[in-house]
Amino acid sequence: MTPMTVEPQRTLVLASASPARLNLLRQAGLAPHVIVSGFDEDTLDHDEPAALALALAEAKAGVVAGLAEAAGALVIGCDSVLELDGEALGKPADAAEATARWKAMRGRAGVLRTGHCVIDTATGRQVSATASTTVRFGEPSDAEVAAYVASGEPLHVAGAFTLDGLSSPFIDGIDGDHGNVIGLSMPLLRSLLGELDVSITDLWA
Numbered sequence: 001m002t003p004m005t006v007e008p009q010r011t012l013v014l015a016s017a018s019p020a021r022l023n024l025l026r027q028a029g030l031a032p033h034v035i036v037s038g039f040d041e042d043t044l045d046h047d048e049p050a051a052l053a054l055a056l057a058e059a060k061a062g063v064v065a066g067l068a069e070a071a072g073a074l075v076i077g078c079d080s081v082l083e084l085d086g087e088a089l090g091k092p093a094d095a096a097e098a099t100a101r102w103k104a105m106r107g108r109a110g111v112l113r114t115g116h117c118v119i120d121t122a123t124g125r126q127v128s129a130t131a132s133t134t135v136r137f138g139e140p141s142d143a144e145v146a147a148y149v150a151s152g153e154p155l156h157v158a159g160a161f162t163l164d165g166l167s168s169p170f171i172d173g174i175d176g177d178h179g180n181v182i183g184l185s186m187p188l189l190r191s192l193l194g195e196l197d198v199s200i201t202d203l204w205a
């Protein structure tokens with residue numbers, strides 16, 4: 001019996017260049033259009049990492065929601081930072097910083113904060129929240145850190161690590177939603193869509 005094809009009841013736009021976020025949405029049965037916001041993240045600052053992630057998510061979603069090509073769509077913006085010692089750590093600037101980050105975080109725990117913002121351009125309503133996941137780092141040796149940094153991966157990801165990539169052997173465990181670490185929390189997205197009176201199952205493609 002061929003599976004029944006369903007049409008999503010609303011157009012979904014992901015305001016992010018992140019392949020990880022797009023993959024999370026697709027794996028959950030959604031088929032967002034991608035419109036990268038291009039927002040300059042250096043223009044915003046907040047003392048609290050969670051507040052910074054939220055403000056950046058709202059800024060990215062806001063830029064895209066204002067575009068004609070997003071008219072009528074539900075727009076999702078996200079931003080992830082690793083909180084360690086009260087600091088918000090995004091993507092490392094270079095290999096030296098990625099190495100220093102790993103030597104500081106190995107054997108310790110940090111909190112991956114991802115801000116989420118959903119804007120319904122049909123009504124102008126906006127909802128946002130930050131999800132947090134504790135990440136317990138293993139103790140990679142200096143040689144393992146050097147090899148990981150040399151792979152280039154840490155330079156492209158917030159916190160200089162991936163849960164589902166090359167550094168997965170160096171993550172001892174997490175407390176909280178794993179998708180949130182990768183870049184988007186699906187249970188939080190479901191809750192935010194619910195606040196906009198949208199059921200996530202209505203968005204299945």
Ligand SMILES: Nc1nc2c(ncn2[C@H]2C[C@H](O)[C@@H](COP(=O)(O)OP(=O)(O)OP(=O)(O)O)O2)c(=O)[nH]1
Nearest residue numbers: 016017018020079080157158162163164181182183
């Ligand atoms: N696959 C994977 N990616 C991760 C992980 N942790 C962080 N990332 C990626 C997801 C995002 O692409 C990036 C977080 O940086 P941002 O929140 O600034 O997003 P990005 O600059 O990639 O795109 P955007 O600003 O949303 O257009 O790091 C992980 O554990 N696994």
